[in-house]
Amino acid sequence: MISDYCSRHPVKTNSTSSFTEDYVNFLSISAVPDSLTLAEIAEATRKDKVLCSVINALSQNKWHNQSVQNSAIYQQYRALADELTSVKINDNYVVLRGSRLCIPESMRS
Numbered sequence: 296m297i298s299d300y301c302s303r304h305p306v307k308t309n310s311t312s313s314f315t316e317d318y319v320n321f322l323s324i325s326a327v328p329d330s331l332t333l334a335e336i337a338e339a340t341r342k343d344k345v346l347c348s349v350i351n352a353l354s355q356n357k358w359h360n361q362s363v364q365n366s367a368i369y370q371q372y373r374a375l376a377d378e379l380t381s382v383k384i385n386d387n388y389v390v391l392r393g394s395r396l397c398i399p400e401s402m403r404s
Contacts, residue, residue: 333384336399336402337385339398340390341388343399344362344363345366348364353379368400372390
C-alpha cells in the first residue's frame with residue numbers, strides 16, 4: 296500500500312479566533328483617517344476617561360460599575376454596547392464600532 300501525499304501532509308487551517316483577530320486588526324488599521332496615526336488615536340484613547348471606562352466595561356462585561364457611568368457620552372456608548380469592540384494596539388487600546396474607529400473627544404474638531 297502506498298501512502299498519498301495529503302495523508303502525510305495535512306493542510307493547516309487557521310482557527311476561527313485567529314481569523315477574527317486578524318480581521319479586527321485589519322479594520323482598526325484601515326479605519327484610521329489620513330491625518331492621524333493609529334498610535335496617536337490609541338494614546339488619546341488612553342487619556343480619555345470615558346473611552347477607558349468603555350474599554351473596561353467591554354472587557355469585564357460590567358457596564359454599571361464604571362466611574363463615569365452617569366456621563367451622557369458614556370450612556371451613548373452603553374446603548375451601542377453590542378456594536379463595540381476594543382483592540383489592543385501596542386500597549387494601548389482603541390474602540391471600534393463595527394468597522395469604524397471611535398475617535399476620542401480630545402481629537403474631534
